[in-house]
Amino acid sequence: MAHEREAAAAGQEAKKQKPRKNMYSVGVILSLILLSLVMAVLSPRFLTVDNLTNVASQAAVSAIISCGMFLAILTGGIDLSVGSVLALSTMLMGVVCVNHGVDPYLSMLLCLAVGGGLGLLNGLMLTKMSLPHPFISTMGMKMMARGAALVITAAAPISIFPEPVQFIGNNYLGPLPLSLFLVAILYACMYLFLTRTATGRYIYAVGGNKEASRLSGIKVHRVLNLVYTLSGFTAALAGIVLVGRVNAAYPLAGQDYDSDAIAAVIIGGASFFGGVGSIGNTIIGVLIIAVLRNGLNLLNVDSNYQTFAIGAVIILAVYIDVLRQKVMQVGRR
Amino acid sequence: MGTENVCRKMLFPFPTISEGSMAMGKNEMLLRLDRVTKRFPGVLALDSVSMEVRAGDVHGLTGENGAGKSTLIKILTGAYAPDEGEIWFNGEKLERLTPLKAMGKGIACIYQELNLIPHLTVVENIFLGRELRKSRRGDILDRAKMLGEAESLMRDLALSLDPRMRTGELGIGHQQMVEICKAVHSDAKLIIMDEPTSSLSEREANDLFRIIAQVKAKGVTVIFISHRLDEVKRICDRVTVLRDGRLVETRDIGEASVDDIIRLMVGREITNKYPKVKGGRGAEALSVEHLERRGVLHDVSFKAYAGEILGFAGLVGAGRTETARAITGADPIDGGAIKVFGQDVRIRSPRDSIDAGIAFLTEDRKGQGLILIKSVSFNSSLVRLERYSRLGFLKLKAIRQMTEKIARDLKLRAPDVETVVGQLSGGNQQKVVIAKWMLTQARIFIFDEPTRGIDVGAKVEVYNLMNELVANGAAVIIICSEMDEVMGMADRILVMHEGRITAEFGQAEATQERILYAASGLAASGEGKIA
Numbered sequence: 122m123a124h125e126r127e128a129a130a131a132g133q134e135a136k137k138q139k140p141r142k143n144m145y146s147v148g149v150i151l152s153l154i155l156l157s158l159v160m161a162v163l164s165p166r167f168l169t170v171d172n173l174t175n176v177a178s179q180a181a182v183s184a185i186i187s188c189g190m191f192l193a194i195l196t197g198g199i200d201l202s203v204g205s206v207l208a209l210s211t212m213l214m215g216v217v218c219v220n221h222g223v224d225p226y227l228s229m230l231l232c233l234a235v236g237g238g239l240g241l242l243n244g245l246m247l248t249k250m251s252l253p254h255p256f257i258s259t260m261g262m263k264m265m266a267r268g269a270a271l272v273i274t275a276a277a278p279i280s281i282f283p284e285p286v287q288f289i290g291n292n293y294l295g296p297l298p299l300s301l302f303l304v305a306i307l308y309a310c311m312y313l314f315l316t317r318t319a320t321g322r323y324i325y326a327v328g329g330n331k332e333a334s335r336l337s338g339i340k341v342h343r344v345l346n347l348v349y350t351l352s353g354f355t356a357a358l359a360g361i362v363l364v365g366r367v368n369a370a371y372p373l374a375g376q377d378y379d380s381d382a383i384a385a386v387i388i389g390g391a392s393f394f395g396g397v398g399s400i401g402n403t404i405i406g407v408l409i410i411a412v413l414r415n416g417l418n419l420l421n422v423d424s425n426y427q428t429f430a431i432g433a434v435i436i437l438a439v440y441i442d443v444l445r446q447k448v449m450q451v452g453r454r
Numbered sequence: 455m456g457t458e459n460v461c462r463k464m465l466f467p468f469p470t471i472s473e474g475s476m477a478m479g480k481n482e483m484l485l486r487l488d489r490v491t492k493r494f495p496g497v498l499a500l501d502s503v504s505m506e507v508r509a510g511d512v513h514g515l516t517g518e519n520g521a522g523k524s525t526l527i528k529i530l531t532g533a534y535a536p537d538e539g540e541i542w543f544n545g546e547k548l549e550r551l552t553p554l555k556a557m558g559k560g561i562a563c564i565y566q567e568l569n570l571i572p573h574l575t576v577v578e579n580i581f582l583g584r585e586l587r588k589s590r591r592g593d594i595l596d597r598a599k600m601l602g603e604a605e606s607l608m609r610d611l612a613l614s615l616d617p618r619m620r621t622g623e624l625g626i627g628h629q630q631m632v633e634i635c636k637a638v639h640s641d642a643k644l645i646i647m648d649e650p651t652s653s654l655s656e657r658e659a660n661d662l663f664r665i666i667a668q669v670k671a672k673g674v675t676v677i678f679i680s681h682r683l684d685e686v687k688r689i690c691d692r693v694t695v696l697r698d699g700r701l702v703e704t705r706d707i708g709e710a711s712v713d714d715i716i717r718l719m720v721g722r723e724i725t726n727k728y729p730k731v732k733g734g735r736g737a738e739a740l741s742v743e744h745l746e747r748r749g750v751l752h753d754v755s756f757k758a759y760a761g762e763i764l765g766f767a768g769l770v771g772a773g774r775t776e777t778a779r780a781i782t783g784a785d786p787i788d789g790g791a792i793k794v795f796g797q798d799v800r801i802r803s804p805r806d807s808i809d810a811g812i813a814f815l816t817e818d819r820k821g822q823g824l825i826l827i828k829s830v831s832f833n834s835s836l837v838r839l840e841r842y843s844r845l846g847f848l849k850l851k852a853i854r855q856m857t858e859k860i861a862r863d864l865k866l867r868a869p870d871v872e873t874v875v876g877q878l879s880g881g882n883q884q885k886v887v888i889a890k891w892m893l894t895q896a897r898i899f900i901f902d903e904p905t906r907g908i909d910v911g912a913k914v915e916v917y918n919l920m921n922e923l924v925a926n927g928a929a930v931i932i933i934c935s936e937m938d939e940v941m942g943m944a945d946r947i948l949v950m951h952e953g954r955i956t957a958e959f960g961q962a963e964a965t966q967e968r969i970l971y972a973a974s975g976l977a978a979s980g981e982g983k984i985a
Contacts, residue, residue, distance in 0.1 A: 317847045318843065318846055318847060319840045319842075319843055319848060322832070322836070322839055325825075325832075326832075326836055329825035329826070329827050329828050330821075330826070332821060332822050333821070333823055333824055333825055334836075336782075336804050336814065337804070337808075337836045337837045338805040338807075338808040338809075338837050338838065339805075339836070340803075340805060396825065396827050396828070
């Protein structure tokens with residue numbers, strides 16, 4: 122009897138638990154729709170094809186970076202260096218491609234390799250040097266990479282890239298920017314990777330409990346190295362899209378992208394403690410920020426106010442989640 | 455047991471409440487619960503529970519997991535509000551209780567997870583939030599006075615500890631005593647202890663009981679919650695049994711035998727607490743030779759056989775868990791050789807140990823065994839997950855079917871395999887750990903404190919699973935601090951003391967005394983001499 126009761130009790134909780142997860146997705150999607158509606162009402166230009174393509178191509182860069190950031194946060198870590206890694210890897214690409222005339226495809230490969238390599242360094246600082254938290258290692262990397270990006274051309278931007286580099290960032294398929302397809306493919310792969318492969322599950326496991334994962338035979342260090350490598354890689358990939366769109370590489374590029382990516386992942390409901398989150402919600406988080414920025418632009422709000430607004434949205438989103446969990450707990454008591 | 459009274463006298467050479475002179479009358483009630491009911495969605499956690507606790511008693515509270523003990527404590531400490539019923543404490547009706555208010559009224563609770571700040575000293579912890587100041591207005595601490603008060607308090611409780619030590623440097627047993635000091639110092643009238651002995655060794659537990667006797671002598675009432683019924687029997691004046699959220703009975707301890715209490719708890723007779731099945735010893739499964747870990751393990755050599763349960767006894771910190779961790783690659787070793795079924799193996803990481811067919815079920819389920827925020831299926835399939843993939847993709851359906859099958863086999867009580875593990879009871883969490891390791895098809899299973907914090911019924915199920923493993927040709931090693939358990943289940947017992955194996959006993963020759971002697975490092979000299 123005791124056990125039936127116990128099972129019934131556990132059943133009750135579990136039933137609550139599942140819709141709770143979906144509820145968050147629904148909540149995030151509803152917020153996005155609501156926000157879009159408000160923007161549509163406030164600005165007639167919001168719902169035009171031109172504007173929406175603009176939102177999409179701006180969101181693409183952020184979406185690609187957020188993909189790697191999501192992984193880092195999923196392991197209970199963070200990657201503060203993505204914006205700087207983007208800048209350094211694209212500046213190097215510019216130097217070899219534009220200044221030295223190296224084959225553009227080779228240059229892009231170099232860009233991705235540099236991004237991945239810097240990410241791997243972030244991972245190794247964590248796993249081999251045992252730095253206590255990625256906040257420290259990636260913050261150091263953020264400053265070093267930014268410094269290096271400025272040094273290599275004495276802070277001068279590099280422009281006029283050959284067509285292959287511009288291909289993804291600057292082309293459209295019908296009304297849709299090509300980068301959108303890249304994002305779709307990246308997110309689909311990431312979804313499959315996280316839910317359908319052993320390594321993907323290990324990322325969740327490591328985020329949920331590192332010691333239990335290690336004792337279960339998971340090579341925790343390898344998982345962390347992979348995660349930070351992927352984060353650096355996606356930053357560089359986003360860099361190529363960005364360079365293609367504006368046809369230039371700037372040493373100060375991507376400064377807002379690290380905080381935007383963190384914000385997108387958090388608004389997408391990933392837990393800062395690790396182990397919880399879904400890649401699908403992350404893209405919604407990205408879109409919420411993109412719509413917000415775009416809408417405020419249309420309304421001619423000063424970009425400084427935009428920064429303020431996004432800061433407020435992050436706090437609000439997390440606070441709503443805290444309240445929601447409190448309500449749930451009271452309900453359970 | 456004729457010796458019980460003698461033991462009791464030996465352990466409590468201090469005045470108990472009946473001998474000491476207390477202002478309060480023996481029958482005065484400190485706490486009265488009147489038809490307290492607490493509902494959670496779909497479950498009646500407490501169903502009209504009425505009970506009384508006499509002032510100055512050590513009152514036992516026991517019941518299986520899910521019986522309502524935790525809910526009851528949480529109501530008393532103000533964490534939950536009851537839906538119905540009244541609580542009277544010290545002649546006053548408690549209403550709209552909050553944790554802060556409960557403390558103010560003199561209700562203190564010592565949880566399993568201790569609440570001390572490790573970087574602060576014993577004195578600083580005892581006075582935390584109530585620091586003495588040199589002047590009433592100022593903010594300058596009167597350290598000398600605090601130290602003096604702490605010392606005199608500890609002298610009162612016959613506790614020999616340097617109050618200037620940081621609590622983080624103390625063993626868990628001593629930390630608990632600091633918590634008790636803190637509670638006594640805050641003028642608590644009632645101290646609730648939630649499973650205080652679950653992570654203590656036998657000796658530490660005895661020290662704790664001595665302190666409880668001292669606390670009691672000071673007129674403080676104690677509610678003692680435990681699964682260990684021998685302890686309840688030993689130190690409590692009365693015992694209340696809960697089952698399925700209902701009060702079963704409150705009895706004077708003199709009128710309740712351990713068997714009685716078990717019967718009241720489960721509502722059925724448990725015929726055999728240790729359902730040991732004797733099998734034949736098979737091949738040599740694990741051979742450990744000269745295992746060394748500097749400062750921790752010294753020349754540890756032993757063999758474990760298929761078809762046999764090998765027990766490790768000893769005090770907490772004697773090196774048993776460390777031995778298991780060294781063998782399974784959780785900690786690095788400085789020397790030694792390991793053979794698995796006659797083959798030399800080199801184990802440098804938990805992964806190597808898993809590949810060699812050794813499963814290590816750690817003592818700390820929540821911290822090291824499970825990923826609490828993930829599901830039963832996620833956890834039980836976690837080890838060697840790559841095995842369940844095709845072309846790099848997981849066979850989700852196969853994983854689900856496999857975990858469902860093992861959940862059925864182990865009689866796991868969870869609504870389904872997608873239930874989050876953190877929501878299961880202790881016994882069921884332990885089953886998930888077992889499921890996880892059974893699925894690795896290991897041939898050697900090391901269980902570290904496998905039944906800690908789980909109830910009587912679930913314990914028997916865990917023992918039966920061990921029997922099954924052994925019957926199927928696995929070697930099982932159990933590390934446990936409960937003497938009865940290791941003597942009840944193991945075919946052979948190794949005793950450790952300060953990182954060395956000090957004795958080996960067959961099941962027939964093992965007695966509590968012999969094991970205790972070996973565990974305190976006195977094996978060779980003192981057989982049969984107890985005085």
